[in-house]
Amino acid sequence: MDRLPANATRFFPDADALAAQIPDGALLAMPPDYSLPAMAVVRALIRRRARRLKLLGVPVLGLCADLLIGAGCVAEVETSAVSLGEAGLAPRFTEAVERGEIVVRDATCPMIHSGLQAAEKGVPFMPLRGVLGSDLVALRPDWKVIDNPMGENDPIILAPAISPDIALFHARWADRAGNVWLGRRRELATIAHAAKATLVSCESVREGDMLEDELLAPGVLASVYVTGVAEAKRGAWPLGVIDEYPIDDAHLAAYAKAARTREGFARYLDEWVLTPRKSFSPA
Amino acid sequence: MGSYAKEELLACVIAGLVGEAAHVAVGAASPIPATACSLLRARGRPLRVSLLHKRKGNPFSDGSRELFDLAGQGRIDVFFLGGAQIDGEANINLVRAEGRRFPGSFGSAFMYFAARRTILFREEHSRRVLVPKVEFVSAPGWSPPGVWRPGGPQALVTGKAVFSWQKDRRRFRLESVHPGHDLDEVRADTGFEFDCPSTVPATIAPTSEEITMLRGSVMREIAASYPEFARRVWPQRSAAA
Numbered sequence: 001m002d003r004l005p006a007n008a009t010r011f012f013p014d015a016d017a018l019a020a021q022i023p024d025g026a027l028l029a030m031p032p033d034y035s036l037p038a039m040a041v042v043r044a045l046i047r048r049r050a051r052r053l054k055l056l057g058v059p060v061l062g063l064c065a066d067l068l069i070g071a072g073c074v075a076e077v078e079t080s081a082v083s084l085g086e087a088g089l090a091p092r093f094t095e096a097v098e099r100g101e102i103v104v105r106d107a108t109c110p111m112i113h114s115g116l117q118a119a120e121k122g123v124p125f126m127p128l129r130g131v132l133g134s135d136l137v138a139l140r141p142d143w144k145v146i147d148n149p150m151g152e153n154d155p156i157i158l159a160p161a162i163s164p165d166i167a168l169f170h171a172r173w174a175d176r177a178g179n180v181w182l183g184r185r186r187e188l189a190t191i192a193h194a195a196k197a198t199l200v201s202c203e204s205v206r207e208g209d210m211l212e213d214e215l216l217a218p219g220v221l222a223s224v225y226v227t228g229v230a231e232a233k234r235g236a237w238p239l240g241v242i243d244e245y246p247i248d249d250a251h252l253a254a255y256a257k258a259a260r261t262r263e264g265f266a267r268y269l270d271e272w273v274l275t276p277r278k279s280f281s282p283a
Numbered sequence: 284m285g286s287y288a289k290e291e292l293l294a295c296v297i298a299g300l301v302g303e304a305a306h307v308a309v310g311a312a313s314p315i316p317a318t319a320c321s322l323l324r325a326r327g328r329p330l331r332v333s334l335l336h337k338r339k340g341n342p343f344s345d346g347s348r349e350l351f352d353l354a355g356q357g358r359i360d361v362f363f364l365g366g367a368q369i370d371g372e373a374n375i376n377l378v379r380a381e382g383r384r385f386p387g388s389f390g391s392a393f394m395y396f397a398a399r400r401t402i403l404f405r406e407e408h409s410r411r412v413l414v415p416k417v418e419f420v421s422a423p424g425w426s427p428p429g430v431w432r433p434g435g436p437q438a439l440v441t442g443k444a445v446f447s448w449q450k451d452r453r454r455f456r457l458e459s460v461h462p463g464h465d466l467d468e469v470r471a472d473t474g475f476e477f478d479c480p481s482t483v484p485a486t487i488a489p490t491s492e493e494i495t496m497l498r499g500s501v502m503r504e505i506a507a508s509y510p511e512f513a514r515r516v517w518p519q520r521s522a523a524a
Contacts, residue, residue, distance in 0.1 A: 032347075034336055035347065058347075059347060059389075059390070060386075060387065060389060079387060080387050080388055080389050080390065081377070081386040081387030081388065081389045082386055082387060083386035083387075085336070086509065086510075086511045086512070089385075089386065090386070093384075094383075094384050097384040098382065098383065098384050104387075106378060106387055106388060107387075107388070108388045108389070108390055108391065108392035108393055108421075108422075109347070109348075109351060109389060109390035109393065110348065110351035110355075110390060110393045111392075111393075113346075113347070113348035113351060117348070128355075128393065129355055129393070129396060129397060129431050130355075130392060130393035130394075130395070130396035130397055130431070130432075131392045131393060131396075132426065132430050133420065133422075133423035133426055133427075133430065134388070134392040134420055134421060134422055134423060135378075135419050135420040135421070136388060136392055136421070153429055154429070154431065155429070155430060156431070184341065184343070184344040184345075184346075185346065186344070186345050186346030186349075187346035187347045187348060188346075189346070190346060190348070249510060249511065253511075
């Protein structure tokens with residue numbers, strides 16, 4: 001038996017076991033619908049009745065946030081937007097904000113990217129151009145405006161470092177060494193670098209070590225960042241994994257319609273989240 | 284010339300505004316701007332179009348921050364923004380209006396500064412959208428001297444009219460009204476004041492050549508990233524493609 005380092009990646013049997021690693025109240029960073037959300041784990045979080053989560057959208061959120069908010073798992077969201085894309089507004093997010101049921105810390109995309117980049121470098125902030133004159137600045141006392149110390153009379157905004165408790169996303173592959181292949185979705189690497197722990201569901205776990213393959217390695221997140229992995233086939237569904245399965249547009253449209261009312265959303269949860277299913281393959 | 288869809292007219296208008304740009308980026312849920320860029324390329328214009336939410340073959344490989352990094356360096360000539368509300372100073376609001384919550388500001392508070400030109404686009408032309416003063420400034424239409432701002436608004440395109448932005452006057456100017464609408468209607472449905480020439484031309488309708496391109500290679504390209512949009516605008520053709 002190999003002597004594994006203390007921070008070696010742990011392998012979990014399924015999405016529910018991964019969801020059990022996410023404590024109530026955690027600051028949970030997640031990607032948008034186009035960038036590999038861990039939907040099977042999100043459904044498991046709802047089944048385990050997670051509470052008081054703080055979501056961080058990197059840099060925006062979609063279905064995963066709408067489901068968690070509708071199911072009462074969320075206290076606060078920091079994001080640049082929550083939307084279902086072509087399927088329209090995120091109905092549970094919209095209603096929860098309009099009723100004052102959750103706190104929204106509105107941001108703009110590159111401020112979130114910059115805050116995570118600061119955290120991954122271990123520095124306290126990252127400067128960013130633009131943003132000045134937006135009402136966002138007044139809402140965010142944690143964003144500071146300073147005079148550019150390298151120039152003169154040149155105001156510039158600083159994004160504070162953001163270090164999520166947990167980064168959660170899906171991937172096409174993990175390997176036995178605990179590495180995860182993200183391909184071009186490098187924002188997922190940035191979240192993992194910045195987060196205190198990273199949990200990943202994946203389509204399959206490969207034998208061997210992807211870092212020893214020159215073609216795969218540039219798309220790999222090294223196991224040093226990966227806290228836990230679980231296999232979850234079709235784990236991004238109803239979102240897609242490129243070259244594996246496409247976005248299930250019909251399902252998203254049906255969700256957007258059903259979730260317009262609390263009753264419709266409750267029926268959706270009963271059918272697609274709370275009832276154990278053998279497979280999330282579309283009929 | 285024959286009949287055309289409103290979306291086809293708007294795509295042709297936007298294509299004209301994009302003009303001589305070298306690099307255009309198209310953000311989330313922007314099928315009409317994407318159609319405009321595809322049309323320019325179909326006409327043979329050597330234009331780099333970065334469709335950010337292209338389902339396959341997204342133009343970047345360094346994650347979703349790469350767009351903003353590129354823009355910050357001045358590598359994006361034209362970008363598109365909309366708004367739940369837009370006011371006469373070109374401020375845009377993507378957050379909340381009349382007690383309703385909207386998705387959020389996305390990258391607007393940065394891209395409106397960094398992209399060299401921004402074309403504001405909102406199909407709904409009403410006093411609900413085009414307001415005297417936005418309730419929340421996601422991104423300001425102009426910035427005081429001394430604030431870094433290489434870019435800003437170029438024009439505002441709606442379902443009824445085209446306005447240009449006059450940076451020195453900080454006001455919109457009505458450039459044309461789309462066929463089927465008139466100046467009185469535009470005045471009645473616009474909540475902010477704008478400059479207006481003594482005669483306002485009609486927006487130029489798509490040519491038959493443009494319509495042929497739109498319903499051919501452009502439609503096929505757009506359907507790959509915006510399938511719902513393509514089904515709605517070109518119902519028979521996209522089903523056959």
